Amino acid sequence: MTRDNVKILDCTIRDGGLVNNWEFSTEFVADLYRGLCEAGVEYMEIGYKNSPKLLKSDGAGPWRFLDEAFIRDVIPKKGYTKLSALVDIGRVDENDILPREQSSLDLIRVACYIKDVDKALELVEKFHSLGYETSLNIMALSHVLEHELVEALAEVEKSSVDMAYVVDSYGSLNHKDIEYLVGVFKKHLPSKTIGVHTHNNLQLAFSNTITAAEHGAVFLDSSLFGMGRAAGNCHTELLVSYMKNPRYELRPLLGVIEKHMLAIREKWEWGYIIPYMIAGALDEHPRVAMAVRNTDEKDKYTEFYDQLTSVETAAPSKKRE
Amino acid sequence: MTRDNVKILDCTIRDGGLVNNWEFSTEFVADLYRGLCEAGVEYMEIGYKNSPKLLKSDGAGPWRFLDEAFIRDVIPKKGYTKLSALVDIGRVDENDILPREQSSLDLIRVACYIKDVDKALELVEKFHSLGYETSLNIMALSHVLEHELVEALAEVEKSSVDMAYVVDSYGSLNHKDIEYLVGVFKKHLPSKTIGVHTHNNLQLAFSNTITAAEHGAVFLDSSLFGMGRAAGNCHTELLVSYMKNPRYELRPLLGVIEKHMLAIREKWEWGYIIPYMIAGALDEHPRVAMAVRNTDEKDKYTEFYDQLTSVETAAPSKKRE
Numbered sequence: 001m002t003r004d005n006v007k008i009l010d011c012t013i014r015d016g017g018l019v020n021n022w023e024f025s026t027e028f029v030a031d032l033y034r035g036l037c038e039a040g041v042e043y044m045e046i047g048y049k050n051s052p053k054l055l056k057s058d059g060a061g062p063w064r065f066l067d068e069a070f071i072r073d074v075i076p077k078k079g080y081t082k083l084s085a086l087v088d089i090g091r092v093d094e095n096d097i098l099p100r101e102q103s104s105l106d107l108i109r110v111a112c113y114i115k116d117v118d119k120a121l122e123l124v125e126k127f128h129s130l131g132y133e134t135s136l137n138i139m140a141l142s143h144v145l146e147h148e149l150v151e152a153l154a155e156v157e158k159s160s161v162d163m164a165y166v167v168d169s170y171g172s173l174n175h176k177d178i179e180y181l182v183g184v185f186k187k188h189l190p191s192k193t194i195g196v197h198t199h200n201n202l203q204l205a206f207s208n209t210i211t212a213a214e215h216g217a218v219f220l221d222s223s224l225f226g227m228g229r230a231a232g233n234c235h236t237e238l239l240v241s242y243m244k245n246p247r248y249e250l251r252p253l254l255g256v257i258e259k260h261m262l263a264i265r266e267k268w269e270w271g272y273i274i275p276y277m278i279a280g281a282l283d284e285h286p287r288v289a290m291a292v293r294n295t296d297e298k299d300k301y302t303e304f305y306d307q308l309t310s311v312e313t314a315a316p317s318k319k320r321e
Numbered sequence: 322m323t324r325d326n327v328k329i330l331d332c333t334i335r336d337g338g339l340v341n342n343w344e345f346s347t348e349f350v351a352d353l354y355r356g357l358c359e360a361g362v363e364y365m366e367i368g369y370k371n372s373p374k375l376l377k378s379d380g381a382g383p384w385r386f387l388d389e390a391f392i393r394d395v396i397p398k399k400g401y402t403k404l405s406a407l408v409d410i411g412r413v414d415e416n417d418i419l420p421r422e423q424s425s426l427d428l429i430r431v432a433c434y435i436k437d438v439d440k441a442l443e444l445v446e447k448f449h450s451l452g453y454e455t456s457l458n459i460m461a462l463s464h465v466l467e468h469e470l471v472e473a474l475a476e477v478e479k480s481s482v483d484m485a486y487v488v489d490s491y492g493s494l495n496h497k498d499i500e501y502l503v504g505v506f507k508k509h510l511p512s513k514t515i516g517v518h519t520h521n522n523l524q525l526a527f528s529n530t531i532t533a534a535e536h537g538a539v540f541l542d543s544s545l546f547g548m549g550r551a552a553g554n555c556h557t558e559l560l561v562s563y564m565k566n567p568r569y570e571l572r573p574l575l576g577v578i579e580k581h582m583l584a585i586r587e588k589w590e591w592g593y594i595i596p597y598m599i600a601g602a603l604d605e606h607p608r609v610a611m612a613v614r615n616t617d618e619k620d621k622y623t624e625f626y627d628q629l630t631s632v633e634t635a636a637p638s639k640k641r642e
Contacts, residue, residue, distance in 0.1 A: 175528065202559060207528030238523060241602045254622040257595060262620060274578060281562040299583060301575040
């Protein structure tokens with residue numbers, strides 16, 4: 001598939017940080033950046049630009065609270081790949097954000113649930129006025145009624161934001177859902193670029209991402225070896241290999257996987273794991289499944305399924321003395 | 322997705338046996354059969370009906386050389402799920418095959434490469450005359466030129482075979498390829514039922530299978546937890562969960578995965594593993610990747626990629642003293 005206008009955004013450090021509490025070595029992040037540059041990947045999301053004043057750190061690695069001096073230490077000289085950071089509503093101190101010409105970052109993405117789109121767009125305007133490319137990532141779209149989505153998209157269309165993302169937070173969407181949502185976004189956001197961010201609960205992350213691209217999504221999120229929260233994301237190496245555009249090179253990514261990802265995967269867990277599959281099939285947030293994976297009950301699949309499908313209680317209330 | 326006419330064929334024992342040399346306990350096979358019956362899965366492929374006289378056994382488990390008395394021992398009372406066996410051209414002794422009314426088997430599938438379709442159809446006629454449902458599985462379709470395929474399909478259409486399968490042996494096809502091939506099969510086989518058998522090298526096995534179903538494939542192969550040669554197959558639990566038909570139940574399959582598949586996966590390897598991904602992306606048979614996975618070089622991904630993409634030699638010639 002050749003899509004000259006497609007842009008791949010690797011979010012290994014940002015979404016993968018949700019797996020390992022951002023415990024990435026600077027060597028790994030620097031190697032990943034070099035690999036992405038050589039592979040022709042357009043963007044690397046190097047973490048969250050949340051403020052430690054507004055969010056408990058819980059011993060999180062530095063990629064959760066990105067600091068400009070620190071980024072420059074790790075990536076002193078930028079190459080082909082642009083850098084992005086994600087911010088969450090209510091967790092970012094706007095005064096932390098430098099004007100773009102003084103920053104290593106090129107793109108700032110704001111993630112929010114549908115109810116917070118207005119707040120998110122206020123942040124977007126701020127970042128836009130500082131010179132950044134901007135994106136709005138509306139999460140959990142599988143739980144949003146269409147009239148509410150259309151109303152929100154009208155606000156998005158009027159804003160300065162560059163990109164709006166279809167986000168399959170629960171990894172529950174299939175190709176028809178993705179085609180449908182990209183269509184809704186395209187219809188109501190004629191002046192915006194559309195992106196897609198998928199999760200792999202049902203082994204559909206890659207397939208959904210290429211379906212989105214075929215229907216007009218331009219920004220495609222992915223992570224190396226799929227490293228991302230719970231079931232993980234679309235794999236960057238699959239996307240780079242699939243897109244026939246000559247600027248993409250698979251080989252440098254294989255080098256980074258070989259050097260780093262196997263050891264990281266030994267220590268941390270993500271991917272196709274049955275409780276995440278169950279959560280995806282039931283269109284549920286993976287948080288209950290993630291909690292179960294940290295207990296001795298982690299492989300009691302039928303019990304977990306019974307809890308999630310019980311009509312008496314949506315969330316499991318484990319009898320754990 | 323509701324497809325009343327879809328039939329799922331679980332080939333865990335047959336294709337998964339290519340992973341563990343058919344070292345499945347009778348307890349596991351009996352539990353899997355019960356689980357598939359309860360889950361509403363229509364067929365279980367319980368192994369190969371090859372003859373030990375025509376094929377070296379290499380210590381393979383009994384599921385490679387199915388014996389009627391043995392099947393009856395393991396599954397004394399059949400339930401909802403029908404049983405099938407696969408035979409390879411030149412490895413089956415036709416005199417081993419009982420008439421269907423004396424057999425536990427309902428369906429015999431013949432696998433062949435395109436050049437052997439005529440021989441395969443001879444076998445099909447024999448099994449058909451003994452009363453079995455029959456299927457022809459044409460392997461490695463990604464390496465077949467269309468004029469040759471169309472010629473073969475003309476023979477298939479004239480034969481007594483019930484089903485013809487689109488087989489993505491190398492796990493290299495995407496949804497457009499699958500849609501295209503199912504279309505070719507439907508056009509040239511108007512009187513036959515179409516099936517699909519996928520491999521998961523590019524994490525597209527499930528997606529390709531549901532794409533095939535949407536375009537008219539009726540028989541959908543899958544294996545529990547994806548267990549099959551190299552990257553494995555479409556996962557039975559995903560297919561059962563996706564098809565909204567009320568006869569399908571996910572829960573019994575979760576029980577079998579929980580009880581058996583994790584221990585099997587601990588001991589044996591299949592699934593999304595980078596050398597298989599590389600082989601799939603390059604549309605190559607996984608045998609070279611499988612060989613590499615049995616050496617100390619198993620995680621040298623760039624080296625493996627360089628070997629497979631070298632113009633001097635298609636197959637790696639390792640310097641291993």
